[in-house]
Amino acid sequence: MVSSSSLVNCEELKHKEQPPYSILTKREKGYLAVLISLTGIWSTLSSSIYFPALPILSEKFKEPASITNVSVVVYLIFQGLGPSFMAPIADKYGRRPSVLFCLVAYCATCIGLSRTNVYWLLVVLRCIQALSIAPVISISSGVVGDICPRSERGVFVGIVTGLQLVGQGFGGLLGAGLVSGFGWRGIFVFLAIGSGVVFILALILYPETSRSLVGDMSVQPKRLVNLSPILYLPTIRSRLVGNVDSITPSTNSKLSNAFAPFVIFFKPTIFFILLPGGLQFTTWTMSLTTLSTSLSSKYDFSVIKIGLCYLAPGLGSLIGSLASGKLLNLIYKQKKDQYDEEIKGVENPPIFNIYKARLHICIIPSLIAIACYIVFGWCIQYRVNIAVPLIAAFIYSTCAICIMSALTTLLVDLFPHQGSSSSSCINLMRCLLGAAGVGVLQSIVDGIGEGGCYTIMGGFCAIGTLVLWFVVHQTGKKLIK
Structure with missing residues (x-):
């Protein structure tokens, strides 16, 4: 059940990271x-900020x-499909131009x-909106893989994934305030202004991190679209030594193509690890939708x-983002030391x-x-x-x-040079x-009520x-063999 590429990446764990990463x-x-996180939060925020407007739009x-x-x-649907096509482009041509393009289109x-x-x-337009901004979430995971060794990834993936999903939790509150004060159109005006401001920040501050282009970030990008003004600050400029040896070589060509996310997605082990996380996210999203409809009617x-x-869900997602990263790093250190x-x-x-x-962290939270x-x-x-x-x-x-933070961290660990492509699978x-x-x-609720649903x-x-536990258990046995 474990792919050869996964075993190769796992084998790398036996070696110490060569500083500086x-x-x-x-x-x-x-x-x-x-x-x-600020560039990616618009994807999840655009989903839940819209919920309070549903009754008004219906009328x-x-x-x-x-x-x-x-x-x-x-x-x-398009939030799921968008990263699968943009992520390989970000892996090949760079994170910075991909993020800037997504923000402008959004x-x-x-x-x-x-x-x-x-x-x-x-x-x-909602389809186009999702297609344009959703890839940024996957690109963000690729950035974490670019700048952090495995020993640090738990915290940073937890922060990035969690803060982006905070938009899912707090969006309803923000949407309600905007709808009450400015009508349903106010939601999209806010999103346009907010993403525009973040685009300006990213244009100035967002550096290229792709290790195939800048290595450990000591190599100045050759293309203008990958250059960031922040590189000209003296504190950064002094560290650009132009060490081409720090550039990560191109990875397996089988994965370095437009279908890389689907190649990863349909690996049996990866698919059955992602499925439990997908079911948890589905139930969470359904419950957020229920808050906007049932609280009004009942x-x-x-x-x-x-x-x-x-x-309530907003604070929960915020606390989860801060706690999960530290737990992931702590558990990783304990397991590695053992x-x-x-x-x-x-x-x-x-x-x-x-x-x-x-994935040790996933079982109890799931239950x-x-x-x-x-x-x-x-x-x-x-x-x-x-x-x-x-x-x-x-x-x-x-x-x-x-659960989402753990899955994202695992995929970046397994496919560090396709960080955007692998995380787009989630x-x-x-x-x-x-x-x-x-x-x-709505059909289920109408038929058997919220309790049955x-x-x-x-x-x-x-x-x-149960599938997650079985896959991890069987994977562990095969790794030992």
């Missing part, structure tokens, strides 16, 4: 992590809720959405009150099990999240005091971020499953957790 200091890496365009939900479904599309007067055009909440309820101790004096030691080291999804569904169905489902939403949001799995879940959500989804997540 990057010329950036830890503080500079932190600043860059925040910047790339505005005189369409039933099942039809207006289509604009959510198509966004998720900003222009948001302006168009703010002026839309017909529903079909809104749906079409609790008779205003748009502002519904928005305030999104504080491995190093066990192989002392062993002539043919087994390969270090990176799968277990990274906790499943219980909270079920509690959330039944509490909403029977109109239990709103505090109970919101506490459940806080907990499962924290758990969902931990996006593909979670967004396509999320689109399917949101697409059938989230009990079924909890069951799917439980099966996914």
Whole structure:
């Protein structure tokens, strides 16, 4: 079940990283992590910020809720597909030009959405909006792989992935405020202005990090599109030594093409590791959609009150992003130290099990999240005091971020020179499953209620957790062999 390329990358773990992996200091890496989080947050934010506007759009365009939900479904579909095509370009031609192009296209599309007067055009522009900005999330993971050795990736992937998914958690609150104050068009005006400001910041501050172009970042890019003004600061300029030996050689040509994400995605081990994360993300996205619809119909909440309820999943996702990175690094260090101790004096030691080291964190959060999804569904169905489902939403949001961070870190570890392509696989799995879940959500709720809906989804997540445990266990046995 373990591919030869994965084994090769795992074999590399037996060797110490050769310093410096990057010329950036830890503080500079932190600043860059925040910047790339700001560029990627618009993808997840554009999904959930839209939820509070659904009832208003249904009334505005005189369409039933099942039809207006289509604009959510198509966004998720194209959010999943977009990175699969752009990520290989970023891996080959550089992160910086890819991110700048995505931000410009996204900003222009948001302006168009703010002026839309017909529903079909809104749906079409939502597809373009997702296609234009979603690749930035995958590119961000590639950047972390460029600048951080494995021993540091947990923290930085956790920060970047978590802060970007914070947009998913807090989007509903922000959307409610914008809809109440400026109408549904205010959402897209805000997104256009915000992404425009971030584009200017990225234009000035976002450096090229692709190791095939700049190595450990001590080599100045040759192409103008890869040059950043920040490179001319004395503190950075003095470290550009032009050491061409630091440039990472081209990787396996089999992966270095437009279909690289799909080659990785359909590796059996990778597919069945991603599936549980996709199911968790799907159930999480469905629950965020439920907050925008059921709280209005069952609790008779205003748009502002519904928005305030999104504080719970928002805070959960924020805490999850901060905690998961530190836990990933801590567990990795413990497993690696234990491995190093066990192989002392062993002539043919087994390969270090990176799968277990990274995915160890997933099992318990998965089980906790499943219980909270079920509690959330039944509490909403029977109109239990709103505090109970919101506490459940806080907990499962924290758990969902931990799982996503672990999966992203593992893929960057396995395919460090295709960081953008590999992490786009996570996006593909979670967004396509999320689109399917949101697409059938209303039909399931109408048929068996919120309680039955989230009990079924909890069951799917439980099966996914068993699959994850089995794959990691079997992978570990094969690595030992």
